[in-house]
Structure formats: C-alpha cells, structure tokens
C-alpha cells in the first residue's frame with residue numbers, strides 16, 4: 010500500500026501498517042486499540058491535540074499554517090478573534106522561531122512519510138523534520154512543562170518516558186535507517202519541546218544509540234502479542250479504565266469502599 014499525506018491516517022493504512030501510536034495504543038488497552046484499528050471507535054479530538062497541530066503547522070511552513078487556520082474555524086471566537094489557547098500557542102511559536110538553534114533543527118524536509126519492515130511487519134512513520142544531510146531528524150512536542158515529573162507506579166519519570174517518546178524516536182530511527190536510503194547508521198533523533206506556559210520554555214532533547222537499541226528490543230518483545238491481537242488470533246484484553254472500556258462497562262457486582270484505590 011502506497012502512503013500519501015491524504016491516506017496516511019486512514020483506516021486502510023492503520024490496518025495495513027503498524028505505527029508507534031498504534032503500538033502504544035495496544036500496550037495501553039488492547040480492546041480500545043483494536044476497536045480503533047477497525048474503525049469502530051475514535052478518540053475524541055481533544056483540544057490539546059488541536060493546539061499541538063496548530064504549533065506543528067506554524068513550524069512547518071507558512072502555507073501549512075494558512076491551510077490549518079482556514080480548515081479549523083473552531084480556533085476563532087464568534088468575533089473572529091483567536092481563542093485564548095491559540096494566543097498562547099503564538100507565544101510558543103515565537104519563542105521557538107526567535108531561537109537560532111531551534112531554527113537549525115527545524116531545517117530540512119517536513120512531514121516526511123517513511124515505511125519499512127521491522128520485526129517482520131510493515132511500519133509507517135511521519136517525521137516532522139528530516140535532515141539526512143545533517144544526520145538528524147526532529148519531532149516537535151508541545152508539552153505542559155518540560156521538566157514536569159510523572160509517577161509511573163515505581164518512580165518519577167519525565168514526559169519523554171511517560172508518553173514513550175523514547176520508543177517513538179527509536180522506532181523512527183530504525184524505520185529511517187531501513188527505508189531505502191543507503192545509510193548504515195542511525196540519524197540522531199531530537200525532540201524540539203516547547204511548553205504550554207505563560208512564558209513558554211523550550212529544549213532540544215537528544216538520544217543515544219544505546220537507548221535506540223534498548224527500546225527496539227523492548228518493542229520486539231511486545232510486538233508478537235500486539236500482532237496476534239490485531240490479526241484476531243488472540244482475544245483483546247480491556248484495561249477497564251480508559252474511555253472505551255468505561256463506555257462499555259456493565260457492572261456485575263458492588264465494590265467495597267476500601268477497595269476503590271486498589272489496582273484493577
């Protein structure tokens with residue numbers, strides 16, 4: 010299947026290809042992930058996602074930004090003024106574009122679609138910025154706070170680990186390496202992070218080859234189960250906590266008050 014900007018997010022493309030976001034969906038909740046692949050369930054387009062897309066479009070090109078603004082009337086009030094979150098997003102964009110190093114990592118081809126076979130299955134990826142000449146690719150992330158800590162059940166982690174952006178960067182590096190260009194080495198993955206704060210913070214975050222190899226081993230260990238559920242060979246297990254599971258929840262008993270904080 011040939012991918013284009015138009016069909017990249019289509020159901021057909023999601024059925025044929027694995028992607029990092031699909032993989033992460035399956036690890037979070039197999040039942041919801043499978044329903045999403047089959048087109049039976051859709052995540053609600055959250056405001057945070059639209060804000061992220063606004064910033065992405067602005068950092069991609071003037072044409073992409075103009076197109077985004079004309080396609081998404083909901084970013085304006087009835088008086089045709091930009092809504093408050095997007096005024097904040099403009100500060101984020103200015104903060105990035107006024108920085109020399111940010112401008113350097115934003116140089117390159119934008120929104121590049123790549124495909125490759127990893128672990129015996131076809132994968133797709135869309136890289137925000139690909140610059141093979143400089144040996145680097147960059148993903149833009151809009152985050153609440155760049156140095157925020159998240160409790161993962163065992164220890165505090167950064168937003169990178171919390172949202173598995175380390176997995177994303179590693180898989181993207183491997184897809185790029187395998188995607189047809191003669192390049193035996195990994196490009197350097199970087200994340201350009203900008204925060205949604207009144208005064209936006211920013212960082213360019215880089216990763217090393219050991220991390221890439223470690224995360225690829227992790228994906229390789231999980232992908233068998235993911236694919237057997239996706240192919241229908243094994244039954245999906247619901248997490249019991251996500252919006253999809255809640256929407257289908259049927260009670261089969263009562264809960265003792267002291268059990269409410271127990272893990273499901």
Ligand SMILES: [Zn+2]
Pocket residue numbers: 037038039040041247248249250251252253254255
């Ligand atoms: Zn669930």
